[in-house]
Amino acid sequence: MLNIWDANWGLELGLCPCDQHFVEFLEERKISNSVIYHFGSGGHHLVGVQCMKAGKGNVVMSITAAPQEHKEYEKLIIAEPKLAHHYICYFSDIYTFEGRLMPMFDIVTLFHLGEFRTEANDAYGAHSEWEVTRRFCAQTRTGGLVCFYNGSNGWGETVPLIERAVKEGLLEADGVYKTLPIYRRTAKPA
Numbered sequence: 567m568l569n570i571w572d573a574n575w576g577l578e579l580g581l582c583p584c585d586q587h588f589v590e591f592l593e594e595r596k597i598s599n600s601v602i603y604h605f606g607s608g609g610h611h612l613v614g615v616q617c618m619k620a621g622k623g624n625v626v627m628s629i630t631a632a633p634q635e636h637k638e639y640e641k642l643i644i645a646e647p648k649l650a651h652h653y654i655c656y657f658s659d660i661y662t663f664e665g666r667l668m669p670m671f672d673i674v675t676l677f678h679l680g681e682f683r684t685e686a687n688d689a690y691g692a693h694s695e696w697e698v699t700r701r702f703c704a705q706t707r708t709g710g711l712v713c714f715y716n717g718s719n720g721w722g723e724t725v726p727l728i729e730r731a732v733k734e735g736l737l738e739a740d741g742v743y744k745t746l747p748i749y750r751r752t753a754k755p756a
Contacts, residue, residue, distance in 0.1 A: 680720020
């Protein structure tokens, strides 16, 4: 059985501001026409909706492991079909990510790395935290960005993954925006 998140995460900026900070980061850096992969849509779907509203040509593919959050996405695109031109949210387990099914990305957010993987994922051969990190590095264009969230419940587990990616030459630091450590993808194959 798929390991799901049985909740609908609403917009709680005091508890989890990473999506808002990411939208602000895109605006501040004047990022446009980028293909973005977003780990953890939330029931609010803030990143996808705000990227459409900003009109900068950014498109977002997001994942949720919460059936309720996917139902919220369905409601959004039924009410505003134009959103589907800019934002796709799919339901799955991030630990089954297969890059061959996806485009290359200019920006990847791994805000919730280290938060959801349990022994339940092992039953269907889900990837490790490191394998997910490596696979997303491989799916990010050279010079693209991989963003993390230092307020995540999984941050303690994420730090060694980032350090390993830097040590192996897959990522290099590109600064911090509010709660978001930003890394740039190198040309080294993952």
